[in-house]
Amino acid sequence: MLNSTATLRPSGLGNLNFGLNSSQEQKLTPQAFEQWRGFIYELCGIYFQDNKKYLLESRLQKRIKHLNIDSFENYLHFLKTHPTREEEKKQLYEAITINETYFFRNQPQLDALVASIVPDLLSNRPGGFQKLKIWSAASSSGEEAYSIAMMLNELILPKYPNLKVEIIGTDINYAVIDTANKGVFKEYSIRNTPPIYLKKYFEKEGNTYIIDPKIKSMVSFKYLNLYDANAMRMMSKSDVIFCANVLIYFNQESKIKVVDQLYNNLNQNGYLFIGYSETLHGISKAFKLVSFPKTIGYKKG
Numbered sequence: 388m389l390n391s392t393a394t395l396r397p398s399g400l401g402n403l404n405f406g407l408n409s410s411q412e413q414k415l416t417p418q419a420f421e422q423w424r425g426f427i428y429e430l431c432g433i434y435f436q437d438n439k440k441y442l443l444e445s446r447l448q449k450r451i452k453h454l455n456i457d458s459f460e461n462y463l464h465f466l467k468t469h470p471t472r473e474e475e476k477k478q479l480y481e482a483i484t485i486n487e488t489y490f491f492r493n494q495p496q497l498d499a500l501v502a503s504i505v506p507d508l509l510s511n512r513p514g515g516f517q518k519l520k521i522w523s524a525a526s527s528s529g530e531e532a533y534s535i536a537m538m539l540n541e542l543i544l545p546k547y548p549n550l551k552v553e554i555i556g557t558d559i560n561y562a563v564i565d566t567a568n569k570g571v572f573k574e575y576s577i578r579n580t581p582p583i584y585l586k587k588y589f590e591k592e593g594n595t596y597i598i599d600p601k602i603k604s605m606v607s608f609k610y611l612n613l614y615d616a617n618a619m620r621m622m623s624k625s626d627v628i629f630c631a632n633v634l635i636y637f638n639q640e641s642k643i644k645v646v647d648q649l650y651n652n653l654n655q656n657g658y659l660f661i662g663y664s665e666t667l668h669g670i671s672k673a674f675k676l677v678s679f680p681k682t683i684g685y686k687k688g
């Protein structure tokens with residue numbers, strides 16, 4: 388991990404501070420903004436619109452200060468050339484991503500999952516060993532994945548005791564994956580949780596809420612960049628994918644690329660859910676639109 392400026396400046400790189408006081412606030416020039424947004428876009432598909440220039444500036448400023456680098460241009464140079472650049476990219480993702488999430492954020496989707504989708508999928512696989520793979524793509528700190536686990540444990544597993552459920556949460560931000568793996572949440576995360584679930588599946592300790600060990604054991608989390616085609620190929624054979632509230636940060640081109648990969652990663656008859664404010668209109672014609680009470684989903688095949 389990067390925590391000392393000494394490790395950031397091997398002699399070969401020269402002095403990154405060109406006489407400017409690093410405590411001074413640096414401004415992101417229009418040219419530097421163009422370079423930065425291109426760089427970030429190539430890495431992870433996130434596209435900073437013109438009106439988000441100040442957001443990007445303030446997010447990058449924190450890293451620049453931390454590393455004691457004197458300009459946005461030199462921070463970019465650092466990320467392209469420094470031996471520790473892969474480590475620093477993790478910090479960059481942490482700085483630029485927005486990780487807003489909470490338990491039971493989209494109840495109609497969860498209801499559709501347990502009332503229609505899972506019974507439908509399992510009815511096509513009669514007898515023998517039954518397995519279900521559900522992927523929360525861009526899971527942030529795991530609230531969505533754990534909500535799915537609670538719903539399945541409550542409403543599906545009693546009816547299908549032999550069902551093997553695999554729930555995977557992935558994100559590009561290591562800090563939120565760490566929180567997801569710990570399974571300890573703040574009041575903010577549980578604000579929309581139905582009381583019956585809160586009582587049954589959380590233990591309150593001080594100001595925190597600890598997820599029930601059984602629910603925790605149903606879910607695993609790992610790093611995955613949705614814009615990395617090779618990494619995406621590892622996520623094949625999913626039955627249901629939740630990819631909510633992340634496409635809004637992409638542009639048309641990166642949305643098309645990512646949704647295309649999600650489609651490839653679904654089993655035939657599998658389903659994709661995206662966020663309330665998101666649409667596949669103009670992004671993909673491959674899916675069949677399916678209506679459920681108070682929500683819609685996208686079906687493959």
Ligand SMILES: C[S@@+](CC[C@H](N)C(=O)[O-])C[C@H]1O[C@@H](n2cnc3c(N)ncnc32)[C@H](O)[C@@H]1O
Pocket residue numbers: 431432433484485486487488489492524525526527528531557558559560563611612613614630631632633636662
């Ligand atoms: C607003 S949160 C949505 C969390 C959850 N899906 C929900 O709807 O509540 C968006 C998440 O997308 C992640 N993200 C952004 N770009 C990504 C990428 N290229 N690959 C994987 N995750 C990404 C962010 O780190 C963040 O945690």
